[in-house]
Amino acid sequence: TGTETPDGQAIPNETATETAAPPSGGAVLRIATTTSLYDTGLLDMIEDTYEAETGVDLLISSQGTGKAIELATRCDVDILLVHSPSQEQAFMDAGYGVNHRCIAYNFFQIVGPEADPAGIAGMDPVEGFRVLYEKGTAGEPGVLFVSRGDNSGTHSKEKTLWDMAGYDYETEVQGSGEWYIEAGKGMGETLVLASEKDAYTLTDEGTFLAFQTDLVLTPIIDQGDALLNRYSIIAVNPEQCPSVNIEEANNFIDWIISDEGKGLIGSFGVEDYGKALFTPLYPPECTASPFNCTCAESVSKA
Amino acid sequence: MIEAQNITKIYGEMEVLHGVDLSVGEGDIMGIIGPSGSGKSTFLRILDLIEPPDSGDLSLFDVNVVKERDRVVEVRRRMGMLFQKPIVFNTSVYENVALGLKYRHVGKNEIDRSVKELLEEVGLARYLHSNARNLSGGEQQRVSLARVLVTDPEILFLDEPTANLDPKSSKTIERLVTRMNRDRGMTVVMNTHDMLQGQRVAQRIGVMIGGDILQVGSPREIFYAPESTKIANFVGVDNIHDGKVLRREHQITAVEVAGTILYVGESPPEQSDRVKVIFRGEDVTLGIGKTAQTSARNILNGTIAEISDIAPFVHIKVDCGFPVSALVTVRSAEEMDLSEGKPAWVSIKASALHLIAESEESEG
Amino acid sequence: MIEAQNITKIYGEMEVLHGVDLSVGEGDIMGIIGPSGSGKSTFLRILDLIEPPDSGDLSLFDVNVVKERDRVVEVRRRMGMLFQKPIVFNTSVYENVALGLKYRHVGKNEIDRSVKELLEEVGLARYLHSNARNLSGGEQQRVSLARVLVTDPEILFLDEPTANLDPKSSKTIERLVTRMNRDRGMTVVMNTHDMLQGQRVAQRIGVMIGGDILQVGSPREIFYAPESTKIANFVGVDNIHDGKVLRREHQITAVEVAGTILYVGESPPEQSDRVKVIFRGEDVTLGIGKTAQTSARNILNGTIAEISDIAPFVHIKVDCGFPVSALVTVRSAEEMDLSEGKPAWVSIKASALHLIAESEESEG
Amino acid sequence: MNEIVQGFIEAIELILSLDPDVIEITVRSLYVSLSATFFASLVALPLGAYIYFNEFRGKRAVINLLQTLYALPTVIVGLAVFLMLSRSGPFGFLGMLFTPQGMIVAQTILIIPLITGLTVSALSGIDREMRYTIISLGSSQLQSIITILREARFAILAAVLLGFGRAIAEVGTVMLIGGNIRGFTRVLTTAIALNTSMGNFSFSIALGIILLGVALVVNVVLNLVQER
């Protein structure tokens, strides 16, 4: 059920203009996002479209998930665009964010050498992780796993997977042997490292597609709910941060969850990779498991 | 103008100046001579406020510069110094010479006039736009000098100003300095190892030996009546002999030197009878054959012991019971057809002899 | 040993040397004198293979170094040069002096011995461990000299070796160099602006003026028989007069100068009757009262026109129809009680007079 | 390998086609780094000359400190400046975070110790007598500084060029302070970092070549200016 894109990609134009603020001259909106999302190029396209439509200047900066959240916490941005549900939750719970909306999803992939020395192709992701762990700790030749090791959204997902497989990340996985390589850097570089070492790694689809030509890796497991990768948008709480341009932030969120925004997201990547990189979320799918989030309610009217 | 009292300077663990006193009046030209390494340059640097003394008092233009440190720049701008090592900046000769005037915010036209005038005087007018680094040693020294003179200092310190110059250029520089002294009342303190230059230019000379100024006096006094054998040695007195004062009569002192009695035209030192009798080789008249009639009071006969050429003079040592050194010109040596072993007489005026108390000489 | 032919050197657009020729034999001491900026240092740098000439031929130790560029280091190691600007390295005096030997891979013990010996000779033994940068000007010059001498070069180039030294230290250095020349047959080429040093030390002297070597000869020839008035002027000949050759008899030439006939002890130049008669002030004997009996052939009566002190001599100009300059010692000037306007006679030996063809002087 | 060749080709194409995006970030790089170099030099050159000229207690320690700061990581400078300029920092009210002005501030701070330290060591080779000469000609403190800087101009220019090189090549502070915002704070180095993380290696190399080209031009121009 994983990678196929849901239907309903019609792009209803009406909603687009509905929320668009009147061209607001010098208005600027600061957005912090993560590198893996930014590096796909999606946000450049969104920026171009949005700026052309509204005249609002989008200032998008990308960094590690942790730092992006830190920027939001410190009131240096108006909007956060990330894909790390547990960290998002913590951010919301601490009262730093308002108007959390999930906007799209895709799937992480376990990629590795074509020969698949651990023999996990076709397995359920959690099962695959368990086999990797067993063979890796047993010292089976060729079984290596490269971890992002940087507390990014992807890394969070990896930790969740180890947890689901029944291992305690900090005590049992980290430092469990040479098979487990902690890279501590961005997705692309982690992929390159895995490729050079003929190792497995967990990656988001967009980055993998961007780097594919330089890699000797192929997707080994790319299906299963456990690999779900949910992208969300959050406005910074104006009560915490008076400097936040909450009005424009809300306008933007409304725009992106509008059919126009989702249409753009849903079509992104077709040109370059022959398929869409993201699947926009629509109600009621988003409110149900495994998403459990809000994806369509206008924020400015809340 | 300059009052230095008890100046000491210590480098590391070496005391280079041991309490030097010097006072120079306005408009004076003071020469300082002394052996290499005796502290002349160090002393000049202290006077020019480049380095502070370790102790002692220094006042310049009646400003006590040791106490009033904040007036140092002001005082320094009324002085100028030419350093022993000629330093030129890596720019044109013109820029080099203009520097001090620029520091004083002198107008462009005046700078232009003064710089060109001085370069003309030191004979470097045609190098106006050359890079000073490419000049010859002597040319660089003249650039450095022009750079100082152009600021028209009230006190001028010169450290070996003509070390790199041929006699003709040296003369030009000497003339320039004495003229500025005369016309503008510029006070000059000059280190020189060129004794003749010291005699030519300076009104008074200080002799610095081993970190002390041992004697200050007119060139005449320094060269003909040095106060100690150390000084006598340094200023090139060829004849230094132990003597014993016998008696004193009619302004004349009779001194016995190695059995011979010499008549000296000055009173003996107070302290003791043991003295050194000194006189210069050029004050000794040498003759062959019958003794000539001269007004010299001391005529000694002897034989020529040694002839050595120290051009343009010939240095002749005559054994008269004790060795007497005489300097004669090459021509007269030839005329007399001197040779070793030949008998000769020497004659020395009583007034050319000078007495030093022997006790002073313990250090030696 | 050294054969330089037609050496030219151009800096920028200025030709500094215009085809200089010089040959120096093994064991010679050659002095080069000349005005500041005439190209002496440049020439020495070329001889020491520091800078290449722009044209001309140079052979050292019979190696044509212009053609055989690859032998330059080898040849250079057989030579040594003391530069005009004394350069010391920022290390101890010992290390400074040892450098050349280290380059030659001399053993540690031998280095130690040689270095200490030479520092002793130049009087710097007590500064062995001082940083050379902290030495006085003269001390640095001696360090530089010791550094060269310790390598025991077959050819030694000295560029103003005693510029920063007092007369006593200079003498020490001169003695050291002449001794090495005598004992080891070391060839020496020395630039000096100290004319007396040139006369004392060198066997032959070259006069460089404006980028040309105008005359090479013994000190005697250079100072007493310069070949042109340019040279005469530079070497300090005080009396230069226009004359006309009247006749020549018994080895003596009669020349008319301003109506007076002078007898000259040499033949006139071939080319013309118009000559310059030159003689040095120290060859002029001055007298008061009745004319003394001397072997000088020219005795002229006149009146004293000018007395000037150029210590330690007195310079006296006597008007004898034409001005004659005489140098007398301070003492004899005093004795004669000279004053301006007083009548006096001068006497000059025929052999002290020298003739120069006037045509040579067109430039001068 | 291939990517390097490819990078050269792309660089040439980008230059020939006058790609507006590339021109924009190149100009911004130059603007930011030249400004930073200018302001840093304004502080660092006199400071370095001052340290050289004056003997004071702890001079040696100051020099050691400056040389230690050669090892100042750009990320740390970036972070420190970030914490200052961030909304919740003491200078947050200036609104300089994520602006070119903020980047200039950060780079200026980064290269001041560099240029100061190099100035001191450039001057260290100068004769003591040169200093004496300047002083004795009656210079004020400021005049001494100007004279000595002019005298050592070759080495001083090298120090300034090094500061500029460090500024234009660094990515740590401009990334943190500027945020690599397209069309606003993106400069050559952050663009290179971005393209590298996107896997566009040859494009990164092309940008690197352009960066070096720009540096070469600055270099040659400043050298010509120095020689006048």
Place this chain on the structure above:
Amino acid sequence: MNEIVQGFIEAIELILSLDPDVIEITVRSLYVSLSATFFASLVALPLGAYIYFNEFRGKRAVINLLQTLYALPTVIVGLAVFLMLSRSGPFGFLGMLFTPQGMIVAQTILIIPLITGLTVSALSGIDREMRYTIISLGSSQLQSIITILREARFAILAAVLLGFGRAIAEVGTVMLIGGNIRGFTRVLTTAIALNTSMGNFSFSIALGIILLGVALVVNVVLNLVQER
């Protein structure tokens, strides 16, 4: 602001507690950067002195080029070395990618132009007569180089320290070539970058302080060695 104070406190804690992870990456940083500085100096110092000593056509151009390379971005050097060392690159067989040795190679390449250029400018202030003196004492090419380097040792040491500072502070090449692998190629700067991207600002600053502390120690030690 707070984070900076916090960073100082954490730095002190880390140092006092001798945190083994921190010690490990600190030692690795030192090992990699000191090695790179050593190898680079071995090439760069003689090269710089050679350039200073010899007059040749294009000397000016070589110096300009070296000064241009001051602006060499670490990422570009990292990329180029990466492409060389990667499996599909010409030196892939060496297996040096993602190893400390590879990091040394990259840093060496990075700082060679720096040290060379600074050597040339350090020597530029030396009197022409000094060069003449050395030559006339009969030195070979190599002996001249050693003598002149020793003479300008203060400025030369400054150049080496700058090279070291640049190496230990840079993150671009060590990230790309080393890969920031925990326990194997992670060094102080990559750890700082990682912690910054994770938002652990105070920990980053603590590491930065440790880095500067290490640089200070190297600095003082090398200065003492130079003064002997």
